[in-house]
Amino acid sequence: MADKIPQILVAWDVPNNIKTLVTTRQGGCSQTPFDSFNLAEHVGDDNADVQENRQKLNENLPSAPIWLNQVHSNVVVEAQSTDTLINADGSYTSQSKVVSVVMTADCLPVLITNRQGSAVAAVHAGWRGLASGIIEQGVKEIIATSQCQANDIRVWLGPAIGAAAFEVGDEVKQIFLQQVAPTEQSDVSACFIASQNQHKWLADIYQLARLRLASIGVENCSGGTYCTYEDDELFYSYRRDGQTGRMASMIWMNS
Numbered sequence: 001m002a003d004k005i006p007q008i009l010v011a012w013d014v015p016n017n018i019k020t021l022v023t024t025r026q027g028g029c030s031q032t033p034f035d036s037f038n039l040a041e042h043v044g045d046d047n048a049d050v051q052e053n054r055q056k057l058n059e060n061l062p063s064a065p066i067w068l069n070q071v072h073s074n075v076v077v078e079a080q081s082t083d084t085l086i087n088a089d090g091s092y093t094s095q096s097k098v099v100s101v102v103m104t105a106d107c108l109p110v111l112i113t114n115r116q117g118s119a120v121a122a123v124h125a126g127w128r129g130l131a132s133g134i135i136e137q138g139v140k141e142i143i144a145t146s147q148c149q150a151n152d153i154r155v156w157l158g159p160a161i162g163a164a165a166f167e168v169g170d171e172v173k174q175i176f177l178q179q180v181a182p183t184e185q186s187d188v189s190a191c192f193i194a195s196q197n198q199h200k201w202l203a204d205i206y207q208l209a210r211l212r213l214a215s216i217g218v219e220n221c222s223g224g225t226y227c228t229y230e231d232d233e234l235f236y237s238y239r240r241d242g243q244t245g246r247m248a249s250m251i252w253m254n255s
Helices: 047-058 127-132 134-146 170-178 182-189 205-215
Strands: 018-022 090-093 100-104 108-114 120-125 153-157 167-169 192-194 200-203 221-223 247-253
Touching (some): 090 100, 120 134, 120 247, 127 170, 127 205, 134 153, 167 170, 205 221
Antiparallel strands (some): 018 247
């Protein structure tokens, strides 16, 4: 019997064959500042502890997840076992029991499927990936793979940094404004509230993601209620702590 690990409840309107597992920072063996369920090999944690945490994770999954080398791109690849880490920020599959995964510690993890339950994807959306279309690319792969429509898509927004803590510069706001038509700029602008610091803004990454989804006809979007920065018991936060671990958000099909 697998040792159950602490996880976030994913509440969304999807078929019963769609399964998810979203970890917290709790339940592992990593030491401070990675305490305790760090799953990332690239952050300076003791590798033996990371591998023990990953083994514990694998016991709760139908197969080992397909890890990626995340580089803040808009690249989404098919989830396939490989001996080398692929540079990408999302993966998709239509194969049963293949686990797509992304790691985060403030960036937005996005889980995607369709109402038919015939394909899944996980993408990693920091502001750079979000601005370059990583979420749209994930949706595109699901639609192409499963021959479904945009209104069939179901999306869940996982734990990310909240709007009250995500300070960005003028240049970030301008990038998002320049990507939309003038008629849509007020909606995008509303995602940026002036900070107390000059030329800085507090950005709502959740709402920015919802706007990107709506622009391609995806309206069924759940989640987006956590703040990784504010909850140091449940979540790692790079903005808050600097050197820290990573949580993982996973999705797969049981059949």
